[in-house]
Amino acid sequence: MAASAADVRSILAIPEPPVAGSSQPTKKPQGSERAKKPDGIPRELYALIGPHAPTLAAQFTKPRLKQKPNLGAGGRVKWEWRPFKNGARSDGLRLSHWAKAGTDTESEYQFAKYNVQGTPYVYTQDEYTRLLEDSSWTKEETDYLFNLVREYDGRFFVVHDRYEYPNGPRRSLEDLKERYFGVCRKLIRNRPWIGDEAGKKAVLDSLTFDKDREVARKNYVASLEHRTPEQIAEEDALYLELEKLKENERRFKKDRDELLRTLCGIESGLPDIHADEDGLAGAAFETKRKKKGVVGSVEPQTPVTPSANTVISLPQPQPKKTSAKSAAYDALHCIVRTEVDQTSSSTKAAHVPVHLRSYKVAQPKAALAPRVSQLLGELGISHTRLVMPTRDNLAKFAALIDAAQQLVEIKKAVDKHDQDIQTTKARLAALRGETVEEGDAPETPMDVDDGAADADGEGDGRAQSVMSTRSARSRRQGRRSMSVSSVDTAGGPNKRQKQR
Amino acid sequence: MQSTSTKPNYGGDEVAALVLDFGSSSLRAGYAGDDTPKAIIPTSFGYLEEEAASNGDVSMGDASAPEGEQLQAPKPKAKLYIGQNGPSLWRRGMHVANPMNDGLIQNFDTVPPLINHALSEVMRCNAAEHPVLVTEAAWNTTANRERMAEIMFEEFQVPAFYIANTGVLNAFAAGKGSALVIDIGQSTASVTPVVDGFVLRKGLQHCALPQLVHAHARHLLTSPSSNRPGIQLLPHQLIASKMPVDVGVPPRFTLREDRIAGTTDSWRAWAEAHEVDEWIQSVGGCLVQGWNEQFAQQQGPRHYEFPTGYNNYFTGLERFAVGEQFFTHSTQLQASNPNLPKTIPALIMSSIGQTDLDLRQVLLGNVVLTGGGSLFAGFADRLATEMSRQFPHVKIHAPGNPTERRYGGWLGGSILASLGTFHQLWISKEEWQEHGKAIVSQRCK
Ligand SMILES: Nc1ncnc2c1ncn2[C@@H]1O[C@H](COP(=O)(O)OP(=O)(O)OP(=O)(O)O)[C@@H](O)[C@H]1O
Numbered sequence: 001m002a003a004s005a006a007d008v009r010s011i012l013a014i015p016e017p018p019v020a021g022s023s024q025p026t027k028k029p030q031g032s033e034r035a036k037k038p039d040g041i042p043r044e045l046y047a048l049i050g051p052h053a054p055t056l057a058a059q060f061t062k063p064r065l066k067q068k069p070n071l072g073a074g075g076r077v078k079w080e081w082r083p084f085k086n087g088a089r090s091d092g093l094r095l096s097h098w099a100k101a102g103t104d105t106e107s108e109y110q111f112a113k114y115n116v117q118g119t120p121y122v123y124t125q126d127e128y129t130r131l132l133e134d135s136s137w138t139k140e141e142t143d144y145l146f147n148l149v150r151e152y153d154g155r156f157f158v159v160h161d162r163y164e165y166p167n168g169p170r171r172s173l174e175d176l177k178e179r180y181f182g183v184c185r186k187l188i189r190n191r192p193w194i195g196d197e198a199g200k201k202a203v204l205d206s207l208t209f210d211k212d213r214e215v216a217r218k219n220y221v222a223s224l225e226h227r228t229p230e231q232i233a234e235e236d237a238l239y240l241e242l243e244k245l246k247e248n249e250r251r252f253k254k255d256r257d258e259l260l261r262t263l264c265g266i267e268s269g270l271p272d273i274h275a276d277e278d279g280l281a282g283a284a285f286e287t288k289r290k291k292k293g294v295v296g297s298v299e300p301q302t303p304v305t306p307s308a309n310t311v312i313s314l315p316q317p318q319p320k321k322t323s324a325k326s327a328a329y330d331a332l333h334c335i336v337r338t339e340v341d342q343t344s345s346s347t348k349a350a351h352v353p354v355h356l357r358s359y360k361v362a363q364p365k366a367a368l369a370p371r372v373s374q375l376l377g378e379l380g381i382s383h384t385r386l387v388m389p390t391r392d393n394l395a396k397f398a399a400l401i402d403a404a405q406q407l408v409e410i411k412k413a414v415d416k417h418d419q420d421i422q423t424t425k426a427r428l429a430a431l432r433g434e435t436v437e438e439g440d441a442p443e444t445p446m447d448v449d450d451g452a453a454d455a456d457g458e459g460d461g462r463a464q465s466v467m468s469t470r471s472a473r474s475r476r477q478g479r480r481s482m483s484v485s486s487v488d489t490a491g492g493p494n495k496r497q498k499q500r
Numbered sequence: 501m502q503s504t505s506t507k508p509n510y511g512g513d514e515v516a517a518l519v520l521d522f523g524s525s526s527l528r529a530g531y532a533g534d535d536t537p538k539a540i541i542p543t544s545f546g547y548l549e550e551e552a553a554s555n556g557d558v559s560m561g562d563a564s565a566p567e568g569e570q571l572q573a574p575k576p577k578a579k580l581y582i583g584q585n586g587p588s589l590w591r592r593g594m595h596v597a598n599p600m601n602d603g604l605i606q607n608f609d610t611v612p613p614l615i616n617h618a619l620s621e622v623m624r625c626n627a628a629e630h631p632v633l634v635t636e637a638a639w640n641t642t643a644n645r646e647r648m649a650e651i652m653f654e655e656f657q658v659p660a661f662y663i664a665n666t667g668v669l670n671a672f673a674a675g676k677g678s679a680l681v682i683d684i685g686q687s688t689a690s691v692t693p694v695v696d697g698f699v700l701r702k703g704l705q706h707c708a709l710p711q712l713v714h715a716h717a718r719h720l721l722t723s724p725s726s727n728r729p730g731i732q733l734l735p736h737q738l739i740a741s742k743m744p745v746d747v748g749v750p751p752r753f754t755l756r757e758d759r760i761a762g763t764t765d766s767w768r769a770w771a772e773a774h775e776v777d778e779w780i781q782s783v784g785g786c787l788v789q790g791w792n793e794q795f796a797q798q799q800g801p802r803h804y805e806f807p808t809g810y811n812n813y814f815t816g817l818e819r820f821a822v823g824e825q826f827f828t829h830s831t832q833l834q835a836s837n838p839n840l841p842k843t844i845p846a847l848i849m850s851s852i853g854q855t856d857l858d859l860r861q862v863l864l865g866n867v868v869l870t871g872g873g874s875l876f877a878g879f880a881d882r883l884a885t886e887m888s889r890q891f892p893h894v895k896i897h898a899p900g901n902p903t904e905r906r907y908g909g910w911l912g913g914s915i916l917a918s919l920g921t922f923h924q925l926w927i928s929k930e931e932w933q934e935h936g937k938a939i940v941s942q943r944c945k
């Protein structure tokens with residue numbers, strides 16, 4: 001260590017400074033040296049090279065550290081170790097601490113103000129006999145409870161932990177709270193209240209305690225906690241399965257919507273098809289409309305987009321002024337007018353140019369086209385060429401394509417459900433292997449009445465029983481729901497979802 | 501009042517209080533506001549009886565030894581050897597005793613000398629000038645804490661005194677008001693639910709598990725196995741010279757024959773326990789994912805050399821079997837020993853099972869791991885594995901700093917005794933004289 005300065009000097013061929021070992025703080029020479037130290041050279045560097053500083057360094061602007069904040073500005077603060085009085089104490093204990101000299105010695109201790117006590121509720125013997133008698137509590141025990149609550153500042157968990165009334169019955173936390181808050185409420189109600197009614201009500205509200213509700217809640221929490229790992233696993237598995245079903249459902253419905261739109265919506269003029277992907281009502285509505293649309297009119301009513309490849313266009317008639325006369329005229333000349341939806345605000349969307357019918361020959365959906373054409377081929381129908389594309393023919397053709405597509409879809413659905421049944425069966429077999437009673441679960445209200453189950457199936461406490469019966473039920477219903485699913489697809493999973 | 505504006509607002513106000521933390525292994529003492537104790541002295545002490553050989557054959561420090569009062573209480577006239585040069589220096593005929601048992605002080609006769617040594621000899625301070633905060637185990641008795649107050653007020657003339665619970669203090673040291681404190685000490689392992697700074701006594705669980713772990717390690721070392729003979733646990737104080745030997749070869753050393761005769765059984769037991777502890781601390785460990793013989797084997801052996809010069813590689817199987825005692829007991833051990841101390845997971849389960857349902861999430865989200873025994877390699881991770889198997893959302897606070905981990909109780913006391921709002925809780929000498937012993941339980945809840 002000490003050698004380093006000398007070493008550096010000898011390496012740099014700098015002559016020895018007048019005093020050897022300058023890194024050691026020797027008193028006088030150091031002082032004089034330091035006095036000569038030019039500004040701009042760090043002290044350590046100066047100690048190394050001595051007074052032989054390169055002249056250049058001193059010419060640069062002095063490198064400076066960040067200015068030290070000048071705290072206190074008013075020079076040195078004197079602190080002194082002195083005793084203080086703590087206002088929060090009832091005795092005269094004087095502890096000592098460091099305090100600024102000159103400040104008031106007897107000033108209030110700064111932490112005493114945190115010593116706030118809650119207002120304890122007390123009652124007189126008279127009040128007790130008049131208002132607070134309770135068959136299950138003696139006055140002594142009530143006193144004991146109130147003392148504990150005061151002692152532990154209303155921390156009921158601690159109060160309950162320390163509650164040991166000799167020869168008293170076992171009290172639950174809820175018992176204690178009910179008694180305490182009950183007494184407090186009675187006291188407030190029956191004492192003259194200083195202040196407004198709102199304040200009184202607020203205080204009363206803060207003291208309400210519904211024991212039954214609390215107990216029910218606790219039981220519910222307990223039942224959650226006492227689920228076995230298997231039950232939790234089962235729940236998770238079921239949840240995953242549900243999510244999978246929902247996802248499938250969504251995809252299926254989306255495909256079908258697209259199909260409907262292609263088939264009967266824009267091209268064949270079904271009234272607006274909801275693009276939303278959920279809702280039992282929507283689906284049912286659509287299905288109805290679809291059937292009607294296929295069988296009946298195929299006139300475009302509210303087309304969404306004008307066909308791009310229209311060649312001939314007729315001027316759009318004013319929709320409002322379709323008089324009886326013009327109707328007759330149209331019928332005579334086989335003119336089909338599109339009705340513009342009054343509510344639709346976008347004029348562009350409402351516009352339907354004139355088009356040739358043959359342009360609107362129904363086409364199977366691209367994804368299904370190969371299978372549809374295969375199907376039609378099997379029936380000996382060429383779907384690529386429509387010899388006489390009259391309106392009726394087109395409608396019939398569209399219906400045909402639609403039917404074919406539906407058939408293909410149904411086949412797909414059947415295959416899928418078959419596979420689902422397989423997996424469920426496998427799972428059932430696995431479960432049967434472990435727990436015997438679950439397999440032949442007796443009929444429960446769940447099976448009989450879906451609605452009732454929906455209503456009270458929300459409690460997770462019941463969730464376990466719901467789970468097991470549900471899996472049993474879904475097995476039994478497997479066949480039936482499969483045949484239904486393609487028609488009323490949105491219904492099943494929705495119901496199941498509610499049961500959860 | 502003026503100072504509130506300039507002072508950082510952490511609520512501290514140091515009054516130069518002293519903090520004393522009694523553990524079975526060591527007594528920790530220091531100034532409140534510091535982050536490590538100034539004095540750490542062994543709780544075990546040596547003593548020489550004035551009239552020699554009254555009842556010489558006594559075994560000390562052995563967990564299984566029956567509570568013989570006369571063993572723990574050296575004659576009042578006996579000469580005591582306390583501190584770093586206490587029991588660890590060999591003296592002819594010196595016995596070793598420990599005032600603690602089951603985490604509580606059983607014999608108060610030697611408590612004043614111990615405290616005096618820590619405060620006067622090591623810290624060089626005068627207790628009469630400082631308020632003193634002492635720690636206690638959560639299962640301490642009223643008589644015990646009153647006795648402690650008496651010692652501090654009457655013998656040390658302290659101006660103010662407070663006794664606080666190690667569970668609560670450990671929670672404070674971790675910065676928590678509510679916590680589930682898991683403390684693995686030398687003699688006891690405990691699980692303490694703390695809510696708002698109060699111990700929930702009904703959920704308190706403790707047992708002598710660390711002693712079982714120690715006994716297991718000792719058995720493992722001293723009993724011969726297939727690949728080595730039983731190891732002699734001779735301390736270096738009894739060895740005159742030794743020769744370097746190869747791994748696994750019987751040691752070549754010469755005993756200090758002169759000392760053998762003058763060595764008491766209690767000193768011998770203390771020294772051997774020390775050797776076992778040393779071995780545990782350097783090679784012992786816990787498997788993080790639970791017991792798996794193959795995996796333990798794969799962890800590889802560790803080399804260790806005993807004072808005799810005997811050295812060997814200890815396989816993963818041996819090393820991890822020691823820490824495993826904290827978590828599982830083999831069925832044969834259970835069968836042969838009906839009142840085996842509970843394992844850590846069992847302690848936690850019974851503790852949590854006693855607490856209110858609404859509290860469980862709070863406690864499990866604030867698990868504090870503390871105590872020297874938890875410094876086992878892999879202990880904290882193993883605990884996390886075990887707990888997450890039982891409970892869905894567990895968060896374990898385990899200080900990585902070994903001092904903080906081992907002396908968490910002291911650190912919490914240091915924090916508490918330097919809080920401005922705490923100073924109203926001290927039992928002052930005046931109050932002690934006025935109210936007597938009853939004030940201790942009134943004030944320190
Ligand atoms: N690195 C380590 N690995 C394993 N054990 C250790 C380690 N360090 C210390 N220990 C053990 O920790 C124990 C001491 O812990 P601690 O200081 O918390 O106990 P204590 O508080 O004195 O005792 P108690 O709480 O039982 O009264 C000793 O038994 C020691 O062997």
Ligand SMILES: [Mg+2]
Pocket residue numbers: 523524666683684685686871909
């Ligand atoms: Mg301890």
